[in-house]
Each structure stands twice: as structure tokens, then as C-alpha cells.
Amino acid sequence: MTESSVQKNTDKLVLLAAFVAIALSIFQIWQGIRADLSAPVFRPIHLSWVLILVFLTMPLFNDTHSKGVYLLGRCIDVLFIAAVAWASYAIVTFDYDDITFLMDGLTSLDQLSGLIILVLLLEATRRTVGMVMVLIAALFLSYALFGDALPNSVASKGFSIEEIIRFHIFSTNGIYGAPLAIAAGVVFIFVLFGAFLQVTGAGKFFIDASFSLAGKYRGGPAKASVLASAALGSISGSAIANTVTTGALTIPMMKKLGYKPEQAAGIEAAASTGGQIMPPVMGAGAFVMAQFTGIPYSEILLVSIAPAILYFGCTLLYVHLMACKLGLQGMDTTEKITVVLKHGWHFLVPLVLITSLLLMSYSPILVGIAGCVAILVAAMCRKHSRITISVFFEGMKEGALLALPISVACGTAGIVVGVVGQTGIGLQFTQFLMALSGGHLWSVLALIAVAAVILGMGLPVTAAYIVLSIMAVPSLTELGVGLLAAHMIVFWLSQTSNVTPPIALAAFAAAGIANTSPMKAAIQAFKLAQGFFIIPLMMAFSGLIWLEGEGVDFFLAILSTIGLIVAFAGFIEGRLVTTLSPISRGLLLIAGFAMLAHHFYTSIPGIAIIIVVASLNYRKSTLETVG
Structure with a gap:
């Protein structure tokens, strides 16, 4: 031929x-x-x-x-x-x-x-x-087939091929189970919504608005990257896609401003990964969480707001401290926010609409469809953003293509979920985890974090969350962690593979744009994304999950988390307002561990230490300025 x-x-x-x-x-x-x-x-x-x-x-x-x-x-x-x-x-x-x-x-x-x-x-x-x-799927299927040949401690009834096919295909327990139900329903519609945001120009509007708000401040492009990733990442469904989309603009600007290439890549990767835990959409995993827990998505959305803000606050703090250490300034010229809003304010209407409808507990699928209609109507209402029929069909096509890996991954994750249900291995894994950890919550959390990183090296975030939640959540609840908190912890830790060496997928994607070493970018991303480890700890040991704690506990948990973030950031970067002395850094480390203990008699002294160190550091900076 x-x-x-x-x-x-x-x-x-x-x-x-x-x-x-x-x-x-x-x-x-x-x-x-x-x-x-x-x-x-x-x-x-x-x-x-x-x-x-x-x-x-x-x-x-x-x-x-x-x-x-x-x-x-x-x-x-x-x-x-x-x-x-x-x-x-x-x-x-x-x-x-x-x-x-x-x-x-x-x-x-x-x-x-x-x-x-x-x-x-x-x-x-x-x-x-x-x-x-x-x-991984083949391993679980092998266990279902040959589980009777294993030692008694991990053995199960060996199922025939006919029994496995009947359970996994001709029922809604395996491949066609809950993970695929979420992917085929609400996730597909919101991915389509995200595709329409891109083809109508709404994505560019959010990036422009971020630069208008943060570009003029110290390290402006980096801060704009964080804000843009927070806005776009929650609806893109993929940390890597978000990294490539916003990073193509922000990474070159950060390098031009003076950030090292690996720092620019790390900032973008950490910010883009954070978009997956930012309401109102939070990628695909949050919808799976609603299905697994039976908790309305509106409640999951509400409890996610404070932790997400804390995460991006943590990332912005590191970005600011890095800019201070490098002596960077803001951008010389930025578009005024009023001009940007005048040009694209109509793109905010669909986001406000879907957030309001989700909070009012409307069906997420219908909310997603309403969002798709709203973004198209909003685009057509103004002459400069009107789209042609070919662009509309491009959005329809891109939405379907973007959903392919999600649906395929959820279908395969259904095999894992099905085998766990068919064989009962989940209970055995819980007992194994409890025995290995000695029944200590700290140890269980550490083991889950390691498992999340390992799983995430080869699985998409949603699939990693599904597998890990089925296997690990029972261990957390057995140790007294609330059901929603346990799922939130696993959901957050499932994101860490995007920014954790040796395989940090979002950081590697950013490194390609920044033309730097993938491993150097991964190390920077890991440092900047500390919130993915700090905040789940506070979810486990404090009342940071609002619906599961009292008002006083929730307020103290937020204060403790802020204190912990500031303490560790100051200790790692060696500065707050100006350079910290070794004694001050040591005090901040002590204060950070006091926050982790999360007790009134440790948190209050810890916060006091941080305030004193910060005050003395501010005074030192003013004396240096006068001198």
C-alpha cells in the first residue's frame, strides 16, 4: 500500500x-x-x-x-x-x-x-x-483465582473463571461497579464542562485575572501561577493537564523574573496538584468519595474549603519566602483587574452557578449539564467571546477524549474493588496493617502515605484513591478516625505521587517546560507541597474536618495548622521577614511539633513561640532597614 x-x-x-x-x-x-x-x-x-x-x-x-x-x-x-x-x-x-x-x-x-x-x-x-x-489488576485477579493455594493467613476461596466473570461483568460489583458509575456519570459531564471552559476562552480569563491580582507583588508570576492553578485545577480533572496548561505561560515568566528553572517547575507542579483538592469540583475523586461514604457532595464540598485554602496558603508562603531569598520583585506592568473583569466577568457566572447548585444539593450530573449550558450561553452573550459551531463540536470532542483515561482507570479500579468484595481480602489487609503499625495512628498514617506514593507511581490519582480507600480506610476508622476524615486523608495522600520523588508526574511535566532536571523539579515540588502531608495529619489528630468536630475544636485546628505551616516553612527556608538565627529556627521546629500534638496545653504555647519569633524577626528586619 x-x-x-x-x-x-x-x-x-x-x-x-x-x-x-x-x-x-x-x-x-x-x-x-x-x-x-x-x-x-x-x-x-x-x-x-x-x-x-x-x-x-x-x-x-x-x-x-x-x-x-x-x-x-x-x-x-x-x-x-x-x-x-x-x-x-x-x-x-x-x-x-x-x-x-x-x-x-x-x-x-x-x-x-x-x-x-x-x-x-x-x-x-x-x-x-x-x-x-x-x-495491579492482574495481581488481584490472580488472588481471586488462586487464593486457596496461599498460606492460611492470606488465603481465600479460589474462584473459577466463570464465577469471576459473573461477578465482575454480569453484575454491578466489579468493572461496572461504583467507580465506573461515577466516571460514566458526573465525572464525564464535569470533564466536558472543563473542555468548554478551555475552548470558550474562560481558562485564559482565569489566568489573566490571576496575573492582575498577584503579578505586581514580590515573585508575582509564581503567585499568579498558584492562583491560576487553584482556579483551573479544580475543574480540569488532571494535575498534569493543569501543569501543562498554565505552566506553558507561567514557567517562562517565573524564569524570566529570576526563579531557578527547577523552582519554577516545582511551584507550578505543587500549585497544579493542589487544584485537585480545591472546591467546587475537586477532580473526579471527590465524587467517588461521596459514593463510597454516602455523604452528600455538598457536605464534602463545604468541609474541603478550609483545608484547600490552608494548602494554597502554605504554597504561597513558600513562594513568597523563596522570592525574598532571591531578592525578586513583581512584574513591571500588569493589566488592571478591572480591565480583565470587564472583558471576562461573564465567565464567572457558570462557576457561581455550579457552586450554588452543588451547595443546594442538586444532582451533580444535572449541575454539570447546567454548567455546560451556562458557559456556552455566557460565551455567546458577548461578541468577543462568541464561538462557532466548529468550536462547539471541538469542545464536545475534547471532553470525550479527556474522559477516556478516567473511565478506563475507573473500570479497571472496579476489578480491584470487586476482588476485595468477592474474597474479603480487605479485612485481612486491615488486620495486617494494624499488626504492622502496632495499632498506633501515627504508624498507620505513615504506611498509608508510603503506599499512596507507590501506588501513584503507576496509577492516576482517582484510581489510587479508590484502591487505597478500599484497603486503608477501615484501618483508620478502627483507630477512631471519623469516616469522612479517613476518606479525606486518603484522598489527599493519593495526590502526593504527583510531587513526590522518585516519580513525580506533575513535576516531571513541569520540568519539561522549564528545561530542567526532573528530579530537581520534583524535590522543589515536594517541598512546596508539604501541605499534602501536614494537613492530613491535622485531619487525623484535630477537628479540621468541620462536620466531625465542634466549633472550638475546628477553630483551634485551623490555628494549629497555620502555626504548623509557618513554623516548618520558617525552619526549612531559614527566614520569615528576614533571615532567622539558628536558635529561632530551632524554636520554630519545637513549636511545630507542639502544633502536631494538638492539645490546648501544647498548641497555645506553640502559637505563642511562633508569634514571639516572628515579632523578633520583624524587629530585626526593621533594624536592618534603618541600618
Whole structure:
């Protein structure tokens, strides 16, 4: 086949993929409004659509191979698409009312259809997420198959392939369980909302507003990066996507101002990762949390506000101290905020709308659809932001494509959740964790933090949270941590792999933009993102989760957390207003540990020490200025 004919076939597949992606977005909106398809029908249809799109857009062999190899891969992809379509049809039309299959087992054709979906889901996971998640799913499936051959302490009943397929495919317990339900419902709609924000120019408005607010201050571009990431990260669904989007603008400006390349990359990575814990959307994991805990999303949103503000306050403090140490100033010229608002104030309306509706406990799916409509209406209301029909369809296409790795990851995470439920390994893991930690909350938190970093090296944040919550939350609740606090701790710690060496994905993405060493960027990001470790500790040992604590405890927890952040930042950076003496740094370290103890008789003296050290440091800076 000639090169021109190969190109024509490739172009046809690209057009077909765009059509399928737009059709998927239309189907998702229709289902969100009508909601007339049952879970055993809707979820397999959604996953089959996603798998077909993955095989269309992510070839088995890319075009760097020879034409023959590339064409062979595309032929295999077409076979995969046909197999997915046939198997999904068999699953959707399966007669669940005839319960004889529970006693007699599945037919050979039903088993084949289930096996096809299971295998091709893992192949799609390999292409979109990576091999690590495939290996984790395979490990859990192996445990379900051969658990009876293991020692008694970790053994389980060995299940047959027919029993595994019946449980994971022909029920809503495995692949088509809660994780995929969230991805196929509310998460898809909010990813689509985020795509519309980008194509309408709303994303640029938030970045411009951030520079107007913070650009003129010391280290302005870095602070603007934090603010922009807080605004965009909560709706982008991906720390890496947020890093690339805002970092393309902010990282070069930070370097130009005087930040070292690794510092600029670290700031952007820490800020972008923080967007995943910032209301109102908080990425995909918070919706999964609502499903797992049974707590309304509006309540999760409310309790997340204070910790998120504390996290970004921590990051801004480090950014400021770094700017002071480097002697950096703000930007010479910035657009006035009034000018930016005059140009793009209408883009704030959809965010206000979805936040209000979520707080009023409306269905998150309908809220997301309302947000999509609102951003399009807002864009069309003013001449300079109106979009064409082609841009609209581009947003529909991009929304579907951005959702692919999330849906695939959640489907595969459902395998892990299903095996835990089918075998009962979750209880054994809890007992193991308790024995290893000696029953101490500190030890359990440390083990969970290590597990979160390890899991996050190969899993997306949402998948890491799902796996870790199933395995680790029971250990926390057994030690007296409230259910919501336990899930929030795991949710926060699941973010840490984006900024923690040796594999810090967001930091590595930022390092590419900054043209610096990935490891140096990861070290800076780890330092700047300390809030991901400090704040979960305070959630465990204090009343930082507002709904689970009293007003006085909540207020003291906030004061203690602020004190802890200031103390550690001052100790690590060696300055507050000006350079700190070794004695002052030692006092701040002592005060920080006093905050961690979280007791009235330790927190108050700790806060007093911080105030005294800060006051003396301020006095020292004024004397240096006069001198």
C-alpha cells in the first residue's frame, strides 16, 4: 500500500474518532437528562464506547513503525473494536431477570463476551494509563483465582473463571461497579464542562485575572501561577493537564523574573496538584468519595474549603519566602483587574452557578449539564467571546477524549474493588496493617502515605484513591478516625505521587517546560507541597474536618495548622521577614511539633513561640532597614 493511501486511511480514522467522540458526549448529556437507562445497560454502553474510542485514537503501533507494522496494528485495532461491540451487545441484552444463571452458571458465549471485555479493558488501560495498573489488576485477579493455594493467613476461596466473570461483568460489583458509575456519570459531564471552559476562552480569563491580582507583588508570576492553578485545577480533572496548561505561560515568566528553572517547575507542579483538592469540583475523586461514604457532595464540598485554602496558603508562603531569598520583585506592568473583569466577568457566572447548585444539593450530573449550558450561553452573550459551531463540536470532542483515561482507570479500579468484595481480602489487609503499625495512628498514617506514593507511581490519582480507600480506610476508622476524615486523608495522600520523588508526574511535566532536571523539579515540588502531608495529619489528630468536630475544636485546628505551616516553612527556608538565627529556627521546629500534638496545653504555647519569633524577626528586619 502506498504512503498516500495509508495517509487517507489514517485521516478517515481520525474523522471517525471525532464523530464517535462527539456522539459519546451527546449520549452522555442525553442520559444525564433522561436517566432512563438502567445501570446494567448504561454502564456497559458507556464503557464499550470508551474502549472503541481508545482503540481508534491510540493505535497498537504508532506511525514511527514501518507502514506494514502500523497497518497490521490498525487491523488488530479494528478486530478489537468489533469484539468490543459484539461482547457489549451480549452483556447489554443479557436477561438479568432470569436468575437461573446464578445457579447454573453462565453459558459459554456469555463467558466469552465477559472475557473479551475484561481482556480488552486491560489492553485499553495499558494504552491510556500504563502497565502498572494492568499489573495491579492482574495481581488481584490472580488472588481471586488462586487464593486457596496461599498460606492460611492470606488465603481465600479460589474462584473459577466463570464465577469471576459473573461477578465482575454480569453484575454491578466489579468493572461496572461504583467507580465506573461515577466516571460514566458526573465525572464525564464535569470533564466536558472543563473542555468548554478551555475552548470558550474562560481558562485564559482565569489566568489573566490571576496575573492582575498577584503579578505586581514580590515573585508575582509564581503567585499568579498558584492562583491560576487553584482556579483551573479544580475543574480540569488532571494535575498534569493543569501543569501543562498554565505552566506553558507561567514557567517562562517565573524564569524570566529570576526563579531557578527547577523552582519554577516545582511551584507550578505543587500549585497544579493542589487544584485537585480545591472546591467546587475537586477532580473526579471527590465524587467517588461521596459514593463510597454516602455523604452528600455538598457536605464534602463545604468541609474541603478550609483545608484547600490552608494548602494554597502554605504554597504561597513558600513562594513568597523563596522570592525574598532571591531578592525578586513583581512584574513591571500588569493589566488592571478591572480591565480583565470587564472583558471576562461573564465567565464567572457558570462557576457561581455550579457552586450554588452543588451547595443546594442538586444532582451533580444535572449541575454539570447546567454548567455546560451556562458557559456556552455566557460565551455567546458577548461578541468577543462568541464561538462557532466548529468550536462547539471541538469542545464536545475534547471532553470525550479527556474522559477516556478516567473511565478506563475507573473500570479497571472496579476489578480491584470487586476482588476485595468477592474474597474479603480487605479485612485481612486491615488486620495486617494494624499488626504492622502496632495499632498506633501515627504508624498507620505513615504506611498509608508510603503506599499512596507507590501506588501513584503507576496509577492516576482517582484510581489510587479508590484502591487505597478500599484497603486503608477501615484501618483508620478502627483507630477512631471519623469516616469522612479517613476518606479525606486518603484522598489527599493519593495526590502526593504527583510531587513526590522518585516519580513525580506533575513535576516531571513541569520540568519539561522549564528545561530542567526532573528530579530537581520534583524535590522543589515536594517541598512546596508539604501541605499534602501536614494537613492530613491535622485531619487525623484535630477537628479540621468541620462536620466531625465542634466549633472550638475546628477553630483551634485551623490555628494549629497555620502555626504548623509557618513554623516548618520558617525552619526549612531559614527566614520569615528576614533571615532567622539558628536558635529561632530551632524554636520554630519545637513549636511545630507542639502544633502536631494538638492539645490546648501544647498548641497555645506553640502559637505563642511562633508569634514571639516572628515579632523578633520583624524587629530585626526593621533594624536592618534603618541600618
